[in-house]
Amino acid sequence: MEKPITKIKEGKKATIVRLIGGHGFQRRLRTMGIREGKVVEVVTRHPFGGPLVVEVDGRDTTIGRGMAERIIVKE
């Protein structure tokens, strides 16, 4: 089932299906490794609406909660 990456539990993996947003937004995510078809692991979710840390290709990236809502994944 497709859902935003914010719904994935800590330590679990998922595959990116699509990015919702303008050209600039999508490009920024892709150049930092977050693109369709990639397997991501949610390293940690900071509480109280804080950022997510995700791992793609062995590299961590911090993403604000709002941006992360627009990354759609499939488990």
Add this chain to the structure above:
Amino acid sequence: MKKIVLMGNPNVGKSVVFSRLTGAKVIASNYPGTTVDFLKGKMRLDKETVEIIDAPGTYSLEPSNKAEEVAVKMLDQADLVINVVDATNLERNLFLTLELLEKNTPVVVALNIWDETKHIGISINVKKLEELLKVPVITTTAVTGEGIKELVSRLHEATSLGKINKPTKEEERWIAIGHIIKEVQNVTHRHHTIKDRIAEATIKPFTGIPIAVIVIFISFWIVRFIGENLIGYVFEPLFNLYRPIAMSISDWLGPGIFHDVLIGRLIEGEIDYGQSMGMLTTGLFVPFGMVLPYIIAFYLMLAILEDSGYLPRLATLTDNVFHKLGMHGHGIVPVFLGLGCNVPGALAARTLETRKQRFISATLMAIAVPCMAQIAMIFGILGPYGILYIFLVFGTLFIIYVIAGLILNRYVKGESPEIFLEIPPYRKPSIITILKKTWMRIRWFLTEAIPFLFLGVLLINILYVVGFLEWLGTAFAPVTEIWLGLPKESSIALLVGFLRKDLAVGMLLPLGMTPMQLVIATTILAIYFPCVATFAVLVKELGVKDMIKSTGIMIATALVVGSILRILLIVI
């Protein structure tokens, strides 16, 4: 002169490659028409001197911020590009490489951080990569210097493929990258190591926050340790050697205006570096003998935290708080730099993306982040009364930072985008890069801040001698006396604070105030206005209109906080 530009993603060790290529003479400058700074150096190549430019890190040639814009502009002036690529993160890095290859500038690829690929089970077929990219690919480990010689010797092989590689669409580029990776890279799966576990612990909130507190505590302890020892074993002995020289200048000048300005008052017939207030006595001693040692220690520690990869983790951990104050985690950087000297702190605010974020970051820093000069003086003055009083000052400043931030976030118009930050793996910092970085910042302090400080003392002394400060002090006395409950003379110190915060704190000493009054005075001194050097930079960074707003906020905060503190600390 030929120009070689280093281009690459952030965190690929580009500046380490840069410092390996260039000699000791490195200049930091602003890109014309912008506020983005970059490093420039020279090297000998085939009996010719060439210029090397370290462009800001960028993920693509379609910039998403000011620094990336500059990187793209630099590319247009380049005769040759060294594309520094992180070998442990090849796929992502190749996007920029392919974009560069579509341009008409010759490119050489430096496949950096090569040594680490073996440790983490990545093998790359360099020959094959060279064939596919059609430009020289040299493996380097800049931290140890491995491969740098070969890189230099193969610079002349650089080729431009602009005519072959037609500009492609973004999607096509990703497909091409997919093919290249499949052909050249082989990743053996590996299990998480202890190093990974530690890295994870420092970014998860429940373990990361306590670790962050410890790291910051230890850092400041080291800064204090280095600073105190530099003063005790280097700077104070130097100033003791200088004392007889200053005394003979004093004798030679005799009493008069020149003596008052240059040497100042003699305390029991001797020069007192702390209280004489002359340009050649206190004016030299405070910046060099008291502040500079801490600046050296502070920037050394900061460079270590930066280059080890800890700062992005700290930014992640603090993001939640900073986001509620209208910034994001990156807002920690201006705060940290500002603790050294507010001027670089104000400059660091520009790394935030929007006007709103920059305005809030700069204003809050000017209000609630005391610079090393002030911190040293606050410790000097309140230290004898006990750590509690020092804690009161810093605690108050912290609370002000948070409350003012919450208010500004609510009322300042504009966007505050979220954090989006790559977390580089922990790396052992390169000693030369750390020393170079520290030296660049110290040199910056020496050449940009010290002249202002010196001029400040001169102006204060002249205004004092002609009686202007007395007059102004009396005019402002009602504010300090009635509103803040401080002695009338402290108004002079507050006015001097605009020029020299550190000296102003020193001027509070002979007024015989109670510890609580000192707490109020030093806190107000920290809040109400930045020093003139910071002020000048802020006008440039924010523009006149925003700076007027910012100044209004500072003065209002000082008055409000001053009266609250008075009620809390003295009346009750």
